[in-house]
Each structure stands twice: as C-alpha cells, then as structure tokens.
Amino acid sequence: MIDLTIKQALEKLKSGEISATELTKAHLARIEKYNGELNAFITLTPERALSDAASADKRIKNGTANVLDGIPIAMKDLFATRGIRTTAASHMLENFVPEYESTISQKFIDAGTVLLGKSNLDEFAMGTFSKTSYFGAPVNPWHKNDKLTAGGSSGGTTSAVAAGMAMGGTGTDTGGSIRFPCSITGLVGMKPTYGLCSRWGCVAFASSLDTPGPIARTVEDTALLLSVMAGHDDKDSTSSPNAKFEFDGELKPILGDGKKLRVGVIKEFNSVQISEDMKKLFEQRIADLKSMGAEIVEVSIPNILDALAAYYVIAPAEASSNLARYDGVRYGLRVEGSDIYDTYKKTRAAGFGEEVQRRMLIGTAVLSSESYEVYFMQAARVRRMISDSFKTAFTQCDLIVCPSGANTALPLNSDLTPLEYYALDLFTVAMNLAGIPAVSVPCGLAQNGLPLGMQVVGPRFADMSVLQLAKHIETASAFDNRPTKIMGE
Numbered sequence: 453m454i455d456l457t458i459k460q461a462l463e464k465l466k467s468g469e470i471s472a473t474e475l476t477k478a479h480l481a482r483i484e485k486y487n488g489e490l491n492a493f494i495t496l497t498p499e500r501a502l503s504d505a506a507s508a509d510k511r512i513k514n515g516t517a518n519v520l521d522g523i524p525i526a527m528k529d530l531f532a533t534r535g536i537r538t539t540a541a542s543h544m545l546e547n548f549v550p551e552y553e554s555t556i557s558q559k560f561i562d563a564g565t566v567l568l569g570k571s572n573l574d575e576f577a578m579g580t581f582s583k584t585s586y587f588g589a590p591v592n593p594w595h596k597n598d599k600l601t602a603g604g605s606s607g608g609t610t611s612a613v614a615a616g617m618a619m620g621g622t623g624t625d626t627g628g629s630i631r632f633p634c635s636i637t638g639l640v641g642m643k644p645t646y647g648l649c650s651r652w653g654c655v656a657f658a659s660s661l662d663t664p665g666p667i668a669r670t671v672e673d674t675a676l677l678l679s680v681m682a683g684h685d686d687k688d689s690t691s692s693p694n695a696k697f698e699f700d701g702e703l704k705p706i707l708g709d710g711k712k713l714r715v716g717v718i719k720e721f722n723s724v725q726i727s728e729d730m731k732k733l734f735e736q737r738i739a740d741l742k743s744m745g746a747e748i749v750e751v752s753i754p755n756i757l758d759a760l761a762a763y764y765v766i767a768p769a770e771a772s773s774n775l776a777r778y779d780g781v782r783y784g785l786r787v788e789g790s791d792i793y794d795t796y797k798k799t800r801a802a803g804f805g806e807e808v809q810r811r812m813l814i815g816t817a818v819l820s821s822e823s824y825e826v827y828f829m830q831a832a833r834v835r836r837m838i839s840d841s842f843k844t845a846f847t848q849c850d851l852i853v854c855p856s857g858a859n860t861a862l863p864l865n866s867d868l869t870p871l872e873y874y875a876l877d878l879f880t881v882a883m884n885l886a887g888i889p890a891v892s893v894p895c896g897l898a899q900n901g902l903p904l905g906m907q908v909v910g911p912r913f914a915d916m917s918v919l920q921l922a923k924h925i926e927t928a929s930a931f932d933n934r935p936t937k938i939m940g941e
C-alpha cells in the first residue's frame with residue numbers, strides 16, 4: 453500500500469478495495485519503523501490520524517467524499533494547527549499550541565486528508581539541510597545508512613514522503629525550501645506563484661518571498677495537492693484575487709501532436725559549475741523535450757547570478773522584522789530577566805539558534821539608517837531587474853527549464869560555512885524574488901545512485917503549464933521513487 457501514488461490510492465478508496473483506516477495504519481506502521489532513524493516528524497498525531505481516517509471512511513461509504521478523502525499527509529511544522537503544537541523547529545516555540553488553524557491546514561482538513569503529524573524543518577525555515585532544527589536534522593531515506601541530508605528547509609516532509617511514511621505533504625519555499633529538498637530526495641515539489649496559496653497562519657520568515665506549496669511523488673499528485681491549497685484568502689493581504697488552480701486529476705499534454713512550445717534555457721546558468729551527472733541528465737532531458745517537439749531557445753536573465761546576494765539581504769531584513777514578535781511577552785519561551793529589556797535579551801538569546809541569530813543581525817544591520825540605501829534598496833533594485841528580465845524572457849519562450857541544484861545529497865555532517873550553504877540556493881532564489889511558479893521534478897539518477905532534479909519555471913499564474921511540462925519530463929526520465937525500492941525492501 454505504501455508504494456501507491458495518491459491518485460492510485462484515491463481510486464482504490466473509491467472502489468472500496470482499501471479503506472482510509474487501512475491506508476492510515478500502513479503509514480503509521482511505517483512511521484513506527486523508520487521515524488526514529490529518519491527524524492522526519494517533530495510531533496506525531498496518530499490518534500488524530502485514526503479519527504480523520506474513520507471520518508473519511510464514513511464519507512466515502514455514504515458518497516460524500518471530498519477530493520483527498522483518506523489520504524495521509526505530513527504538515528510542515530510551520531503551519532499553525534489548532535490544539536497541536538507548532539514549533540517552527542525552534543526552542544522559542546517548543547511548547548506553542550495555537551488556538552487557530554492556518555488556512556492551508558484548514559484546506560487539507562476540508563479536503564478530507566488524514567493528518568499524520570508535523571514534519572521537521574530548519575528553524576523558522578532558515579537553512580538548506582534542515583540542520584538548524586532544534587529537534588535535530590531529518591535524514592534522507594536514500595542510502596539511509598550514509599546519513600545524507602533530506603534537504604531544507606522542508607526536509608522533514610521530503611524525508612517522510614520519500615520513505616513512504618506519508619503520501620504527500622506541505623512545504624514552504626522562501627528561497628528554494630521545497631524545490632531543493634525534493635531534488636535530492638527524488639520527489640516532485642512546487643513553489644507556486646506568489647499569492648496563489650495563503651500564508652495566513654504560516655509562521656512568517658520573509659513575507660514577500662514565503663510561498664506554501666505541495667510535495668509528492670508524482671507530478672499529478674503534486675497538482676492534486678496544489679488544487680487543494682490554492683485559492684484567494686481574505687485573511688492574507690498578499691493573496692491574489694485571481695488565486696485559482698482547478699485540476700480534474702489529469703494533466704493534459706503540452707507537447708506532441710504538432711503542439712508548439714518554446715522552452716528557454718538560461719544563458720547565465722551555463723557558467724555555473726555543476727556536477728557532470730547533473731549536466732548529463734539535464735542535457736538528456738532537453739534532448740527528450742526536443743524530440744517531443746519543443747523548440748529550445750536560449751534566454752538571458754542578466755542579473756540572475758546576483759539573485760543570491762539580493763536574497764540574502766532581503767530575506768534576513770524581513771525576517772528580523774517578523775521575528776521581533778518573539779520577545780518573551782506574547783509568544784512562546786520567556787526567560788525572566790532583571791527588567792523588561794533584560795527579559796527580551798535573555799529570551800531571544802536562549803530561544804533562537806545560531807543561524808536565526810545570524811540572520812537577525814544581518815537583517816537589522818541592512819535595515820539600519822546608514823546601510824539601508826546601500827544594501828536594502830540596492831537589493832530591492834536587483835530584485836526588480838530580475839523580475840523584469842523574466843518578463844522579457846517569457847516573451848521569447850513559454851517556459852524555462854534549469855537544474856534544481858548542482859549536486860546529489862551531501863552528508864549531514866558536511867562542514868560547510870554559512871556562505872557555502874547560502875550558495876546552494878543559486879538555482880532557486882531568483883524565482884522567489886520574481887514571485888513566479890517553479891516545480892522541481894526528478895530527472896534521473898547520478899552515478900552514485902542518488903537522485904537529481906530539474907526545474908520548470910513559468911510566468912506568474914502559469915502554474916498549470918509548468919506542471920504539464922514537468923509531467924513530460926517525469927515520463928521521459930521514467931524515474932522510480934517507490935518507497936519500498938528506496939528503502940531496499
């Protein structure tokens with residue numbers, strides 16, 4: 453049952469071949485077996501899962517099933533869940549139990565999903581290996597004895613889905629946190645258009661970049677999850693009035709039968725050093741697209757290599773402002789000091805880990821009156837130029853493809869400097885700065901037997917086309933990510 457895709461499971465649930473309770477129990481057993489080793493979940497909710505499953509079974513039986521009724525999922529522990537602690541993987545929120553439900557998690561409840569638990573992540577989603585989690589890093593199910601990273605910041609969800617502990621789940625992508633972890637765990641993950649999925653009730657990191665999105669094993673499953681997550685929300689002022697993603701379960705071909713599609717490759721990325729494997733697989737997939745009738749064109753995003761620098765000014769700036777609320781008074785941890793300022797200091801020193809503190813310092817510095825013009829405003833200008841260049845590029849091509857990262861998963865104990873970690877986001881951050889949709893889809897296995905992914909990127913609100921092209925890439929690479937195979941069973 454573990455190897456079923458969401459789409460297959462929905463058919464079997466509908467026909468009565470399996471029940472939601474059986475499906476849930478199979479995933480709970482899997483969690484029992486592997487979560488100790490993989491550390492994918494911070495909080496498990498088995499009782500809630502079984503009661504969700506029982507309700508789903510009732511609805512399926514009496515013909516009132518919702519679109520994802522009975523599907524067991526992992527919720528990134530950044531989405532507030534009523535009555536279930538929501539930690540953001542931080543000591544600061546270790547015991548925080550929200551009294552409200554985030555819009556995204558509410559939509560999953562309404563769709564009939566089964567909540568297995570809250571998945572691990574980097575503290576406040578700041579990181580690339582999920583190593584900044586206060587609860588320890590999740591482990592990649594691929595070559596699990598080698599203790600490789602499952603990526604970050606949504607590494608708990610990718611670890612859970614790749615290992616078959618959950619059928620799908622949520623992530624958030626501020627600079628690559630869905631796409632990068634998916635690319636090194638052999639999964640599909642999407643950063644939708646900014647404004648398509650509500651951020652309400654999602655712990656804020658950098659509000660102008662944060663994007664909730666789906667993670668699953670296939671492109672169609674990803675589209676199914678996105679159809680549940682998308683939609684306008686009055687409670688999020690940046691939610692688009694046009695936010696809509698309708699999906700009937702079948703992605704229509706965008707290539708073949710003489711269809712015309714111009715697929716762009718970014719010239720500036722040619723000069724970036726990537727592994728031989730990534731290069732080879734990317735070229736193979738491009739050749740596949742060509743043979744299916746796509747016209748490949750080179751496009752230029754002149755400032756794309758400056759996206760990293762702009763991102764690491766803008767994201768910490770917004771984070772330093774967003775995280776000012778954790779002061780020991782209103783939320784979470786409080787360490788009593790000699791006066792209120794001392795309490796602030798002691799609480800924040802004890803509650804935030806090293807990486808979060810580093811970002812607070814950078815953010816506060818770039819927003820200070822003497823640095824604001826040279827750093828923050830300059831970064832904002834670069835952001836605008838990148839966004840404009842993408843717009844121009846999308847007059848020359850319909851969609852763009854590029855790698856999701858340079859290499860396969862690295863060991864969790866790799867000793868990288870902060871700047872070396874930041875550099876891993878080179879292929880992903882520009883899409884956040886521009887607010888455009890991008891999906892990472894597996895493009896094959898490297899020589900070392902580990903997965904690699906590539907992205908399909910589109911103009912704002914071309915989320916459907918992006919997924920349609922990703923489906924062609926998925927079919928061409930014939931990638932096998934069945935959990936039992938990954939775990940060598």
Ligand code: GLN
Binds near residue numbers: 578625627
């Ligand atoms: N790795 C990036 C960072 O550390 C992206 C994180 C994210 O998308 N949440 O900021």
